[in-house]
Amino acid sequence: MSSHSSPTPLAARASQALRGRISIPGDKSISHRALIFGLLSVGETQITRLLEGDDVLRTAAAVKALGATVEHTGEGAWTVRGVGIGGLVQPAEVLDFGNAGTGSRLMMGVVGSHPITTTIDGDASLRKRPMRRILDPLEMMGATVVAEEPGGRCPITLRGAAEMIPITYQTPVPSAQIKSAVLLAGLNAPGTTTVIEQEASRDHTERMLRHFGAEVVVEPHGTHGRRVSLTGQPELHAASVAVPADPSSAAFPLVAALVVPGSEVVLEGVMANPLRTGLVTTLLEMGADITLRDRRADGGEEVADLDVRFSALKGVDVPAERAPSMIDEYPILAVAAAFASGETRMRGLAELRVKESDRLAAVADGLAAAGIKARIEGDDLIVEGTGGTGAGVRGGGTAATHLDHRIAMAFLVLGLGAKEGMAIDDAGMIATSFPSFIPLMRRLGADLG
Numbered sequence: 225m226s227s228h229s230s231p232t233p234l235a236a237r238a239s240q241a242l243r244g245r246i247s248i249p250g251d252k253s254i255s256h257r258a259l260i261f262g263l264l265s266v267g268e269t270q271i272t273r274l275l276e277g278d279d280v281l282r283t284a285a286a287v288k289a290l291g292a293t294v295e296h297t298g299e300g301a302w303t304v305r306g307v308g309i310g311g312l313v314q315p316a317e318v319l320d321f322g323n324a325g326t327g328s329r330l331m332m333g334v335v336g337s338h339p340i341t342t343t344i345d346g347d348a349s350l351r352k353r354p355m356r357r358i359l360d361p362l363e364m365m366g367a368t369v370v371a372e373e374p375g376g377r378c379p380i381t382l383r384g385a386a387e388m389i390p391i392t393y394q395t396p397v398p399s400a401q402i403k404s405a406v407l408l409a410g411l412n413a414p415g416t417t418t419v420i421e422q423e424a425s426r427d428h429t430e431r432m433l434r435h436f437g438a439e440v441v442v443e444p445h446g447t448h449g450r451r452v453s454l455t456g457q458p459e460l461h462a463a464s465v466a467v468p469a470d471p472s473s474a475a476f477p478l479v480a481a482l483v484v485p486g487s488e489v490v491l492e493g494v495m496a497n498p499l500r501t502g503l504v505t506t507l508l509e510m511g512a513d514i515t516l517r518d519r520r521a522d523g524g525e526e527v528a529d530l531d532v533r534f535s536a537l538k539g540v541d542v543p544a545e546r547a548p549s550m551i552d553e554y555p556i557l558a559v560a561a562a563f564a565s566g567e568t569r570m571r572g573l574a575e576l577r578v579k580e581s582d583r584l585a586a587v588a589d590g591l592a593a594a595g596i597k598a599r600i601e602g603d604d605l606i607v608e609g610t611g612g613t614g615a616g617v618r619g620g621g622t623a624a625t626h627l628d629h630r631i632a633m634a635f636l637v638l639g640l641g642a643k644e645g646m647a648i649d650d651a652g653m654i655a656t657s658f659p660s661f662i663p664l665m666r667r668l669g670a671d672l673g
Contacts, residue, residue, distance in 0.1 A: 231649055231650035231652060232650060232651050232652045233622075233647060233648065233649055233650060233651070234632075234636065234647065234648055234650075234651035234662075234672060234673070235639065235645055235646070235647040235648075235672070235673065236635075236636040236637070236638075236639025236640050236645055236646055236647075236670065236671065236672050237639065237640075237645040237671040237672075237673075238619075238639075238640070238641070238642060238643060238644070238645055238671070239480075239484050239640040239641070239669060239670050239671045240484075240486075240669055240671075241484060241485060241486030241487045241488070241534070241669065242477070242480055242481050242484050242487040242488075242489055242640075242665075242668040242669050242670060243487065243488055243489065243668060243669060244489060244490075244667060244668045244669070245489075245490040245491075245492060246477060246489070246490070246491060246492065246664050246667065246668065247469065247492045247493065248469035248470055248473050248474045248477070248491055248492075248493075248494060248664075249273075249275045249276075249277070249469065249470060249473055249658060249659070249660060250273040250274055250275040250300060250467030250468065250469065250470060251275065251467055251468050251469065251470035251471070251472075251473075251495055251525075252275050252277070252279060252280060252326065252470055252472070252473075252657055253326060253400070253426065253428050253470075254428055254432070254465070254467045254468065254495075254523070254525065255271075255274045255275040255280040255283075255467050256279070256280060256283045256324070256326050256327050256330060257330070257404075257428055257429060257432050258271045258274065258304075258432070258465040258467060258523075259271070259274075259280070259283050259284050259287045259294075259302070259304060260283065260287065260330055260331070260334060260408070261306075261432055261433075261435075261436045261460065261463075261465075262287065262292060262294075262304025262305075262306050262462070263287040263290060263291070263292040263304060263306050263307065263312075263334070264306060264307075264308065264309050264334065264408075264411060264436075264460055265306045265308065265436050265437075265460035265461055265462045265463070266306055266307075266308040266459065266460065266461060266462065267305070267306065267461055267462030268303055268304070268305050268462050269303070269304045269305075269306065269462040269463060269464065269465065270301075270302075270303055270464040270465075271300075271301070271302040271303070271304065271464070271465045271467065272300055272301050272464075272465070272466045272467065273300045273466055273467040273468075273469075274300050274301070274302050274467055275300075275467065275470065275657075276299075276300060276659070277655060277656050277657050277658065277659050278322055278323065278324075278655060278656045279321075279322060279323060279324035279326070279327060279656050279657065280324075280327070282320065282321045282322045282324050282327055283321070283324060283327035283330075283331070284302070285319075285320075286315075286319040286321070286327065286331055287304065289315040289316065289317070289319060290307070290312045290313060290315055290334075290335070291307040291311065291312055291313035292304050292305060292306050292307055293305040300467070304462075306460075306462065308459070308460070309411050309412050309457065309458070309459075309460060310338065310412055310457075312334070312335065312338040312340055313340070314340040314341060314342070315340075315342055318343045318344070318345050318379065319331065319335075319342060319343065319344050319345070320345050320346060321344060321345070321346040321350060322346055322347050322350065322656075323346065323347050323349050323350055323653070323656050324346065324350070324656075325350060325353055325401070326401060328344050328346055328350060328355075328378065329355065329358050329401040329402075329404075329405055330401065330404050330405055330408060330429075331344060332344060332355070332358050332359070332362060332380070332382060332405055333358070333362065333404065333405030333406060333407070333408035333409040334408050334409070335382055335384060336362040336365070336367035336382045336384050336405075336409055337362075337365065337367065337384050337385075337388045337408070337409035337410075337411065337412040337413065338384040338412060339383075339384050339385065339386045340383075340384055341370065341381065341382070341383045341384075342381070342382055342384075343371075343379055343380070343381045343382075344378060344379065344380050344381075344382070345378045345379035345380075346378050349627055350378055351373065351377055351378045351379075352377065353377065353378075353578060354375055354376055354377065354578060355372070355376045355377060355378065355380060356375065356376030357376075357395075357396060357397070357399070357402055358401065358402060358405045359372070359376050359380070359382075361391065361393045361402070361405070361406045361409075362382070362405065362406075362409055364389070364391050364393070365385070365388050365389050365390070365391055365406075365409050365410075365413060365417075366384075366385030366387065366388050366389045367382055367383065367384050367385060367388075367409070368382070368383040368385075369381070369382060370382065370383050384412075387413075387414070388409060388410075388412050388413035388414075388456075389413060390410060390413040390414065390415040390416055390417040390418075390456055391406075391410075391417060391418075392417075392418040392419075392420065393406050393417075393418070393419050393420070394419075394420040394421075394422075395419060395420070395421050395422075395425075397575065398421055398422065398423035398424070398425040398547075398548045399425055399548075399575075400425040400426035400427075400428065400429065400548075402419075403419045403421060403425055403429065403452065404428075404429040406419050407419060407429055407430070407433065407440075407452065407454050408429070410454045410456050411433075411438065411454070411456060411457070411458070411460075412456065412457065413456045413457070414456050414457055415455075415456055416453050416454065416455055416456065417453070417454050417456060418451060418452065418453045418454075419451075419452045420445055420449065420450075420451050420452075421445065421449050421450050421451075421452075422445075422446060422448070422449045423448045423449060423545055423548055424448060424449060424450045424499060424548065425499070425548045426497070426499045426500060426548065426549070427442070427450075427497070427499050428497070428525070430442055430452055431497075431524040431525060432465075432523075432524060433454065434524060435463050435465070435523060435524040436460040436461065436462075436463050437458060437459070437460050437461045437463070438454060438455070438458045438460060439454070439455040439458060440452065440453070440454050440455075441453045448545055463523075464523070465523040466522045466523050467523070468493060468494065468495035468522055468523070468525050468527045469491065469492065469493045469494045469495060469527070470494075470495065470657075470658075471494055471495050471496075471497075471500045471501065471503070471504075471553075472500075472552040472553060472630075472657070473657060473658045473661070474491050474494045474530065475503050475552075475553045475556045476556055476633045476634070476636075476637050476658070476661065476665075477489060477491060477532075477664065477665060477668065478491060478503075478504075478507075478514070478530065478532050479507075479556050479557075479559055479560045479637055480637045480640050480641070480665065480668075480670065481532040481533065481534065481668075482507065482512050482513075482514075482532060482533075482534060482535050482537065482560060482563075483534070483537075483559070483560065483563040483617075483637070483638075483640070483641035484534060484640050484641050485534050486534055487532070487533065487534045487668075488531075488532070488533050488534070489531075489532045489668060490529060490530070490531050490532070491529065491530040491532065492529050493522075493527050493528075493529065494527060494528060494529070494530050495525055495526070495527055496516060496519060496526040496527055496528040497525055497526055498526075498549075499548070499549050500549060500550075501549065501550075502546045502547075502548075502549030502550030502553065503550045503553035503556070503557060504516075504530075505546070505549075506540065506542055506546065506550065506557060507537075507557075507560060509540045510535075510537040510538055510539070510540050510560065510561075510564055510568075511535055511536060511537050511538050512532075512535045512537060512560075513532070513533040513534075513535045514530055514531070514532050515530070515531040516528040516529070516530060517529045517530075517531060536565070536611065537560060537561075537563055537564035537565070537609070537611060538564050538565050538566055538609075538611075538612075539561060539564045539565065539566030539567045539568040539569075539607075539609050540564075540568055541568075541569045541571070542557070542568065542569065542570045542571060543571060543572075544571040544572025545572075547571075547572050547573060547575065551575055551576070552630060554570055554573060554576060554583065554587065554605070555583055555586075555587050555630045555631055555634035556630070556633070556634045556637060557570065558570070558587045558591060558598070558605060558607050558634070559634050559635070559637055559638045561607035561609055562591060562594065562596045562598075562607055562609055562610065562617050562638065563609060563610070563611050563616075563617055563641055564609035564611045564612075565609055565611040565612025566609055566611075566612060567606060567607065567608050567609065568606070568607045568609060569604055569605075569606045570604060570605045570606075570607075571603070571604045572603055572604070573603050573604065573605055574603040582626075583628065583630070583631065584600055584603075584605060585600070586623075586624065586625070586626050586628060586631045587605065587631065587634070588600055588605065589623070589624060590621075590623035590624070590631065590634070590635050590638075591607060592621075593621030593622060593623055593624075593646075594617060594618060594619045594620070594621050594623070594635070594638055594642060594646055595617070595618035595619065595620065595621070596608065596609075596610065596617060596618075616642070616643055617638065617641060617642040617643065618642060618643055618644055619638060619639055619642025619643060619644040619645050619646040620642070620643075620644030620645065620646070621646065621647070622646075622647040622648065622649055623635035623638075623646065623647070623648050623649070624649050625648050625649055625650050625651075625653070627650070627653050628653070629653045629654050629655075629656050629657050629658065630657075631648075632648050632650065632651055632653065632654050633654060633658065633661055635648050636648060636651075636665075636672060640665075640670050640671070640672075645671075
């Protein structure tokens with residue numbers, strides 16, 4: 225968070241069995257999109273269980289700056305009165321997205337397709353993240369990049385065209401953010417905008433486009449890919465969105481329950497979208513005791529309750545094509561791998577080098593601090609688990625978080641299962657995605673402090 229000043233170190237100590245039922249905060253991806261679709265539709269969109277972390281609140285502020293009426297009516301409850309596609313107003317000031325990569329990239333697609341000039345900026349971490357792969361297709365559609373920092377970095381000033389050009393675009397890497405930015409821009413272009421992916425990425429935008437009344441056709445492309453076509457200039461109608469629990473946040477108590485002996489935890493209403501369940505698929509292959517109960521639909525998304533019990537895990541080979549469905553879960557998967565017997569190889573993680581930090585290096589360094597052997601070969605991360613040796617995970621070190629919330633939470637979880645616990649250098653930024661993480665974990669019995 226940009227307001228973040230002095231570090232707040234935190235330690236996790238070897239924990240007693242974790243027990244209880246908890247409700248995880250709402251999914252961040254869905255929360256950003258619900259606000260943006262509220263802006264682009266006509267009428268009043270009611271959102272419940274919105275994730276009220278810093279990242280999402282930045283998107284709410286941007287939606288308001290672009291002309292929507294945004295009201296906070298209770299915990300997780302928000303109302304957005306939209307202006308409709310084509311109705312955006314020029315914002316009076318810079319749209320500051322803080323640390324929100326998703327919010328900033330999706331919003332580039334929105335503002336880049338309207339005849340307004342907008343500057344998008346963020347904190348020091350966001351300013352390091354490359355945005356050219358979003359800007360390239362937007363320029364093909366008629367947007368003009370008036371100003372950018374070297375390498376297509378924020379602050380970026382975009383001027384949208386009066387008439388956007390629909391395009392057919394093949395994404396250079398599987399990325400829901402690139403796909404979503406192009407589709408959101410395509411909403412204000414006449415005709416059909418098509419995005420082709422070699423590997424299917426998260427489909428929250430397509431599902432929500434349909435939920436708000438757009439016409440979207442999704443067809444298979446090649447072996448693992450998809451071809452997504454959107455009919456431009458629809459009239460989107462307001463819709464209610466109940467945000468499902470975030471599987472990326474659920475991943476932390478989930479793995480904690482698997483590695484702390486005797487644990488039994490129920491996670492309620494977690495999103496079970498097949499393009500987001502890569503972590504659960506992998507953990508099941510590792511021998512995890514996870515049961516999905518009461519599958520149901522909410523706001524165009526599938527949800528289920530997860531029953532999780534302590535399990536003896538074994539190392540596996542995680543294929544590269546699974547990466548898009550679990551890209552944010554690799555830090556916590558690496559922790560699960562540390563407790564497994566044998567070696568776990570996670571393939572094809574180039575994308576982790578350009579997240580909030582270089583997550584690949586940060587994970588390997590943190591594991592080393594915990595006494596776990598890990599190495600990086602090309603874009604693969606290999607973790608040598610200690611579960612089968614009887615030695616277990618030693619822990620006892622301090623992990624450098626590099627201002628990355630997922631690194632911070634992953635190594636606190638490691639500490640709960642490690643003999644000597646584990647410390648992190650800073651817990652302050654956990655609030656960007658999971659403000660209630662520490663109290664929720666303490667409620668299950670975790671020893672954090």
